[in-house]
Amino acid sequence: MAQAKEGDRVKVHYTGRLDDGTVFDSSECEDDGCGCGHGPLDFTIGAGQVIPGFDKGVMGLAVGESKTVHIPVEEAYGERIEEMVAVVPRSELPADMTPEVGQQLEVTQEDGQAFQVMITDVNDETITIDANHPLAGQALNFDIRLVEIL
Structure with a gap:
């Protein structure tokens, strides 16, 4: 089974949480059918379209696989300035x-x-x-599920 690698265009579902468990973003809605989820995220691994830690978290996943990744501040939005x-x-x-x-x-x-x-x-x-990103200075946690390699 193919695994996601740098340069692949992929679609993933994700839920992002702070270390205290607070959800700050999700591509899926917990209440199916309500329409609030924005669908899977479509991006190219390594193209700078997502934070570096998210890119790394998707690499190696096969379609249908899921994992939780912890992204330190320096691989997320950096320190607050x-x-x-x-x-x-x-x-x-x-x-x-x-x-x-x-x-x-x-x-x-x-x-x-x-x-x-x-x-x-x-x-x-x-x-x-x-002008700092709202998540600057925060370590982030993502539950990621690879939906498709395009």
């Missing part, structure tokens, strides 16, 4: 904007490159934005 957190005066926001904690914004740098940030604090004078 405090320099990626900024406090911005509310006067720099559009006048019609009502910022809320948890809201995502697109910020454009002087060179024209855009990136996503999340508002993590709001007060009368400032907002705090964080």
Whole structure:
């Protein structure tokens, strides 16, 4: 039976959990038929489409096989970088904007490159934005099932 290897395009079902057991993402819904699952993840192993630890976790699986992998911070989204957190005066926001904690914004740098940030604090004078990935600084655990090698 063929095993997934670097360069293969694959489809996998997965459930991602933090070390405390909190589920942060899943391709399958526990309540069949509710439509909330987004279906199997389709990617090419080694192409940089998923975090490095996920790539490694899929390699060697045969279609129908499952396993649980623990992905350390450095093979997931990396450490949190405090320099990626900024406090911005509310006067720099559009006048019609009502910022809320948890809201995502697109910020454009002087060179024209855009990136996503999340508002993590709001007060009368400032907002705090964080450009770290929400899972930065976290080790991740995935239950992975190889559905297909394309």
